[in-house]
Amino acid sequence: MKQTTDVELDLAxxxxxxxxxxxxxxxxxxxxxxxxxxxxxxxxxxxxxxxLDTANMQTMFLKDLVSAVRPENPYSFLSYLVKNKKFYRFLSAELSCISRQEFSDYLAWTAHQLPNIQFNSEIEHIEFTGDHFAIQTQQGQYRAKNLCLGVGKVPLIPDCAKPYISQRVFHASEIGLKDQDFTGKRVMIIGGGQSGADIFLNALQNQWGQPKSLDWVSRRANYQPLDEAAFTNEYFTPDYVEAFYHLDAQVKRHEIAQQKLTSDGITQQSLLEIYRALYHRFDVLKEEKWIRLLPHRTLTQLRQGTGSDAGYQLTVTNALSQQQETHAADVVILATGFVAPTPACLSDILPLLDLDENNRYTMDSNFELQWEGQATNKIFAVNAGLHSHGIAEPQLSLMAWRSAKIINALVSRDAFDLSTHQGMIEWLTHQPAMEPVSSPL
Ligand SMILES: Cc1cc2nc3c(=O)[nH]c(=O)nc-3n(C[C@H](O)[C@H](O)[C@H](O)COP(=O)(O)OP(=O)(O)OC[C@H]3O[C@@H](n4cnc5c(N)ncnc54)[C@H](O)[C@@H]3O)c2cc1C
Structure with missing residues (x-):
């Protein structure tokens, strides 16, 4: 039975x-x-x-939960290496980029030591009483003065695929959750980002059996690399985010669109691994080609074929030929990304929030939401401000810095020193106020 607890929190x-x-x-x-x-x-x-077995991080391990603002915190990645007795072997392995498995293990190691994490506790409902938030969880009810929303994203499924979601048409995020057997099947991956690349490589290496065919469709003009150049990385710095926050909304949209490949491209390492695997199979071992790379194509229609083993018919538009093409598959994997959810538990609070014309939160530079009860109670959100804070928002790169900003705002003092030294790039130059240009009239 759910109980009402008398636990009072400063932050839930x-x-x-x-x-x-x-x-x-x-x-x-x-x-x-x-x-x-x-x-x-x-x-x-x-x-x-x-x-997946071969999936690596896109970000460096030093961009961990805490190091950027508090390297001496016991939950740094370095601390994880030392406490797990693998520091020297980690160094000898010379990993410029670690596996997602290892980062997940580090996160789990932290989560299970922290006394302030409560598992098995879905928040079902949050109500604002005028003084505090009443939080209903599966384990009971709690009172909290302030909130931090960190619900993540949910899979984006193209509309045309929605009626067919099943064991054979599914989002990439499901691939490791069920037993898969692609043996003898026509497999088609939709989506040319990192998840599509990881699944393509695993399928090519027969992780789920030897498919009859393997097609990889991408809307992008080619299988495009993540831009990881030195100056590009400046977008993932506090200096840039602070400058970005104050830009005009239209300029922000333009910047985000321009920077797509700085977060959504495929790592050079994955691209090379895929290219080499293809070269080995089809140019060295001389296997008959059973894969197809299909960039520049957008999925527009999905239909179930007729007959018991007819599979699915996919219509794509080829941006080069400007023609429609049809392809057949038995298994369709949608590596089509993620979108922000509208959490059901917030249904009571949502009408109290200031949302923009696209129903997104409006946030100040400290990731604090603008809302009716803001004078007395704060609501923060993480991974919800791509539009306001820029492309680092959904990435791990600045998570420690963002957390420190949130905590400083929560406690109304500089618990973390977030002042910066001179930046590499001068994003905005502050000029003395200009005289208005005089009109010729
Ligand atoms: C496959 C993959 C690989 C990625 N790799 C990288 C990378 O290498 N580098 C990088 O910078 N970024 C990467 N990202 C992007 C980003 O860093 C991750 O998506 C990250 O997990 C986002 O963290 P989050 O806390 O916002 O959301 P999530 O990791 O989705 O966590 C949200 C949590 O909230 C819980 N939750 C939701 N609703 C409730 C509720 N009502 N009550 C209780 N709990 C709830 C969920 O169970 C979940 O555990 C990757 C993303 C994906 C999908």
Whole structure:
């Protein structure tokens, strides 16, 4: 039976994915702040359906939960290496980029030590009483003065595929959750980002059996690399985010569109691995070609074929030929990305929030939502401000910095020193106020 607890919190976290975990890890050194992060899963696991054998991180391991603002915190990646007795072997392995499995293990190691994470506790409902938030979880009810929303994203399924979602048409995030057998099947992957690449490589290496054919469709003009150049990385710095926050909304949209490949491209390492695997199979071993790379194509229609083993008919538009093409598949994997959810537990609070014309939160530079009760109670959100704070928002790169900003705003003091030294790039030059240009009239 659900109980009403008399636990009163200064901060309740909704969800304990990596982003709220970072806030929780930094708060663990501030015992006067009564915080608890509620997580629906029974144990920590990081995007379990996509923890594939060959999948690597896109970000460096030093961009962990805490190091960028508090390297001496016990939950740094370095601390994880030392405490797990693998520091020297990690160095000898010379990993410039670690596996997602290892980062997930680090996150789980942290989550299960932190006293302020409560698993098996889906938040079902949150109500604002005028003074505090009444939080209904599967484990009972709690009172909290402030909230930090960290619910992550949900799979984006193209409309044309929605009626066919099944064991044979599914989102990429499901691939590792069920037993798969692609033996003798025509497999088609839709989506040319990192998840599509990871699944293509695993399928090519017969991770799920030897398919009859393997097609990889991408809307992009080619299988495009993640832009990881030195100056590009400046987009993932506090200096840039602070400058970005104050830009005009239209300029922000343009910047985000321009920067797509700085976060959504495929790592050079994955591309080379795929290219080499293809070369080995089809140019060295001289296998008859059973794969097809199909860039520049957008999925527009999906239909079930007729007959018991007819599979699916996919219509795509080829941006080069400007023609429609049809392809057949038995298994369709939608590596089509993720979108922001509207969490059901917030249904009571949503009417109190200031949302923009696209129903997105409006947030100040400290990731604090603008809303009716803001004068007395704060609501923060992580991974919800791509439009306001820029492309680093959905990435791990600045999570520790963002968490520190949130905590500083929560406690109304600089618990973390976030002042920066001179930046590499001068994004905006502050000029003295200009004289208005005089009119010729
Ligand atoms: C496969 C994959 C690989 C990625 N790799 C990288 C990378 O290498 N580098 C990088 O910078 N970024 C990467 N990202 C992007 C980003 O870093 C991750 O998506 C990250 O997990 C986002 O963290 P989060 O905490 O916002 O969300 P999530 O990890 O989705 O966590 C949200 C949590 O909230 C819980 N929850 C939701 N609703 C409730 C509720 N009502 N009550 C209780 N709990 C709830 C969920 O169970 C979940 O555990 C990757 C994304 C994916 C999908």
């Amino acid at each position: 976290g909704v969800g304990a994915g990596p982003f709220n975990l970072s806030v929780a890890a930094l708060l663990s050194e501030m015992p006067t702040v009564r915080a608890r992060f509620f997580e629906s899963r029974e144990a920590f696991v990081w995007h379990p359906g996509l923890l």
